Amino acid sequence: MLTKSQVEHVALLARLYLDDEEKERYTTQLTKILEYARNLDELNTSDVPPTAHVLPLQNVFRQDVVGPHLPAEEAIGNSPEQEDGFFKVPRVL
Amino acid sequence: MRFNDLTAHELRGLLLRRETSAVEICRSVFDLLAAVEGEIQAYITLDRAGALAKAETVDRDLRDGRELPPLAGIPFAIKDNMCTKGVLTTCGSRILRNFVPPYNATVVERLNAQRVVMIGKTNLDEFAMGSSTEHSSFFTTRNPWDTARVPGGSSGGSAAAVAAGSAVCALGSDTGGSIRQPAALCGVVGMKPTYGLVSRYGLVAFASSLDQIGPFTRDFTDCALVLNAICGHDERDSTSAPGELGDFTDFLVDDVRGMRIGMPQEYLSGGLDEGVRRIVLEAASVFEQRGAYVEETSLPHTDYALPTYYLIAPAEASSNLARYDGVRYGCRLENSTDVIDMFRLSRSRGFGAEVKRRIMLGTYALSAGYYDAYYLKALKVRTLIRRDFEEAFEKFDLLLAPTTPEPAFPIGDKTEDPIKMYLSDIYTLAVNLAGLPGVSLPGGFLNRLPIGIQLIGKPFGEGALLRAGYTFQQSTGHHLKRPRIRGEA
Numbered sequence: 001m002l003t004k005s006q007v008e009h010v011a012l013l014a015r016l017y018l019d020d021e022e023k024e025r026y027t028t029q030l031t032k033i034l035e036y037a038r039n040l041d042e043l044n045t046s047d048v049p050p051t052a053h054v055l056p057l058q059n060v061f062r063q064d065v066v067g068p069h070l071p072a073e074e075a076i077g078n079s080p081e082q083e084d085g086f087f088k089v090p091r092v093l
Numbered sequence: 094m095r096f097n098d099l100t101a102h103e104l105r106g107l108l109l110r111r112e113t114s115a116v117e118i119c120r121s122v123f124d125l126l127a128a129v130e131g132e133i134q135a136y137i138t139l140d141r142a143g144a145l146a147k148a149e150t151v152d153r154d155l156r157d158g159r160e161l162p163p164l165a166g167i168p169f170a171i172k173d174n175m176c177t178k179g180v181l182t183t184c185g186s187r188i189l190r191n192f193v194p195p196y197n198a199t200v201v202e203r204l205n206a207q208r209v210v211m212i213g214k215t216n217l218d219e220f221a222m223g224s225s226t227e228h229s230s231f232f233t234t235r236n237p238w239d240t241a242r243v244p245g246g247s248s249g250g251s252a253a254a255v256a257a258g259s260a261v262c263a264l265g266s267d268t269g270g271s272i273r274q275p276a277a278l279c280g281v282v283g284m285k286p287t288y289g290l291v292s293r294y295g296l297v298a299f300a301s302s303l304d305q306i307g308p309f310t311r312d313f314t315d316c317a318l319v320l321n322a323i324c325g326h327d328e329r330d331s332t333s334a335p336g337e338l339g340d341f342t343d344f345l346v347d348d349v350r351g352m353r354i355g356m357p358q359e360y361l362s363g364g365l366d367e368g369v370r371r372i373v374l375e376a377a378s379v380f381e382q383r384g385a386y387v388e389e390t391s392l393p394h395t396d397y398a399l400p401t402y403y404l405i406a407p408a409e410a411s412s413n414l415a416r417y418d419g420v421r422y423g424c425r426l427e428n429s430t431d432v433i434d435m436f437r438l439s440r441s442r443g444f445g446a447e448v449k450r451r452i453m454l455g456t457y458a459l460s461a462g463y464y465d466a467y468y469l470k471a472l473k474v475r476t477l478i479r480r481d482f483e484e485a486f487e488k489f490d491l492l493l494a495p496t497t498p499e500p501a502f503p504i505g506d507k508t509e510d511p512i513k514m515y516l517s518d519i520y521t522l523a524v525n526l527a528g529l530p531g532v533s534l535p536g537g538f539l540n541r542l543p544i545g546i547q548l549i550g551k552p553f554g555e556g557a558l559l560r561a562g563y564t565f566q567q568s569t570g571h572h573l574k575r576p577r578i579r580g581e582a
Binding site for chain 1: 191399454
């Protein structure tokens, strides 16, 4: 059972604000989904390696040379606020 | 002339014989759109000017006697989670409602090299999270066979466009069934290729270890042609499989003699609609009559696929969607006190309910103290699910199963209960967890609604799917039926 304060903590980690109605709804729904997920506990997996990825690929490298790339102004062109070719954000400190 | 019943390879014949032009085909699609799009709402963005300009260049080269690639002049729809340079790409989300990518996804570049005519960008559940398009931030797409029902999702707009005739082929993406499930509900062919066959560069990421792009088409010849166009290694996607691929049209053989087809019993029980079950069994006898060996088999961990998926996919999504912070792209909410407040305000207003639910679930499953119990546990069960398939493929060339537990459901039927909605993908999820190719094809009809059957192959076994699917379509003709939509001439 998930508590409301756990939901608030997860919302902070996820950088979301939830209103009271959402907090209540997600507490109920996430509890239900997580209970359903506990079905996996029926399986003994102590000797089973995890699969994060299905392909037998590791460490795919390319040559460290500059290739074709977007001009800076295009690359940041979608940002809501810019100044002198930089992203602009509200105060951090 | 009426083009919207034809396939890409049929249109190609008309173009080469100069019986029509790319501009005429393109205009007929926009004429049809004017009549039916109000009813269907498959597209978020239409690009009429761009499409006509592209069609004109194809016609010019045809007149000049230049050789053209196999899909030149063919009207295409692209799911709105693939980047199209200079054309709005929203992912069905308010947070990206003004996002115009400065570059093309690799698949879009490859289709451009084919000289296809892009009609527009299609509707989807927000960030591809959903099974009905009802979680789109903008509107719900309607099923062309019955507009009171959903088209499936998340690639519901692409499936509906191909079924309605407002595109001849389309691209979708499939993380847990998002190509195959809407293809089944809309009566078209939809293939999710093997993980790694098609580059994901420029596909807005949902769950990176599961996402794969694939085609919606009206038949298997077109499916092979689109696969040929989009597959192959791309150095900009480090998970794209290296190596040379052959010509997929070589597998379009009307013969399944000697093929070994397994029917996982777990996919024929439980919540499966009786009519859908009958159609899958009928398909099995079609394959038998054509000389294949069909036998029951078992995938013992099938029941665990859904909970496994709903831990892994949200966990990956919560990480992937961290980039929507109102800094680099997307919408930002003003009047924030500091940068964290700005992140939280922008994300809370920008994301819809289902996306927030999955971000919350994934963040929880990855958080300190719960990682081992949920996320790591799910990764281990993923191994067991994969091994089930590996064992089955020691005996069989492919597996036959339903695509969905029931036909298209009424709009609003499942929006209140997330688990009920998640169950729509019960027969498609495991294929993504195991990274296998799967295709849904028209298997028959129940109360005038199309029913899909699913073929599942070995890794990089698309050829067997094409051969079996092609043989089935030649034997049955279910793929030739088209819906009639109100407003259509």
